Amino acid sequence: MKDWRDESRAALGAELFGYLLGRPHDMRPDDADPNELAWSRYRLVPRVLQGHDGVDVTCRLFGRVYAAPVGVGAFAADRLFGADGVTAIARACAALCLPIVVSEEAVTPLADVTATHADCWLQLRAAGPLERAIRLSESAAQAGCQGIVLTVLAPVHPAPGLHPGGVDVAAQVAQRGWSTIGAQEGVAKLPAFPSWGMDEFREMLAAIHALGMRVVVKGVMHPADAIAIRATGCDGVMVSNIGVRQSYRWAPVPRQLERVSEALEGSTAILVDGGIRHAADILAARVLGAHLAVVVRPVVHALAAGGEDAVQSMLRATIGELQSLCAWMGAATPCDITRDQLITLA
């Protein structure tokens, strides 16, 4: 995946770039992103003389066919990172046939995104008044969204002043007179409490299903949670530590992905995000049990550096890299790669 970080830093300036990186306060300057580091320790073991006619990296999920097991995930304040914000990413995803998730803290109207790309999901926080979340789901259904990604881990910063990178991005959005999707008018502080339990979750799930949309639950790191959430009838879980933006000490995602996947035994769709930076990470994620690998910061860097063209060329190149890696692995599809073809460095 082309690394646009330097161009992104130049385009955004140090402060906003710092917010985008979101390095937590307990991380030292020379510490690597724990998710990126964890993925980079996985290495691929090729098989030879497998005799295939070609390689197919398309992915069937949620009744759709995607060009690859890759999607673009949610991020707040999208227009701070590029004039067209998430619409530019939606256009690139539509051209390449990849799904996109839009944050309720994005400032581009949802209907503008769904008009650009039908395969759009809205990400909502699982906290605060249930009626608020249901009302937003209704708006998402009206706008034509496929589903809701419900963030259940660290749904908001529970302590004031915990801004990733030290930047109060909500203030920057308000200064420009923009409205977030979630606030509908202006910028509302997201409610942290009441925090939800399984009863609220079940009610929310039923409301979204009644609207004809699917539900993916984001931020599932523990296998027992995955089993309990799966039992409610949701459509998928996303293993995610939300990009270790609060603390360096969150468990990295790859190992938890494998644990969650073992616990779920193929009973539901599994998505993963956090630190996916290379086509090899996407293949590793597939082997560890993910049906779809979701990427955020590399896409936002590309958006900041070169807009829609940069996003599209980066994602297109990633699909190409996936195809050639698969061929080198002796696999006709990513699903053919077996667990013994993935090793971790000591």
Ligand SMILES: Cc1cc2nc3c(=O)[nH]c(=O)nc-3n(C[C@H](O)[C@H](O)[C@H](O)COP(=O)(O)O)c2cc1C
């Ligand atoms: C600038 C920025 C804003 C984000 N805003 C949200 C958000 O509103 N909701 C959410 O669920 N995750 C949000 N995230 C987390 C991402 O969706 C994702 O979980 C995380 O960045 C890990 O993926 P990555 O390592 O590919 O960036 C945000 C991430 C970034 C970088």
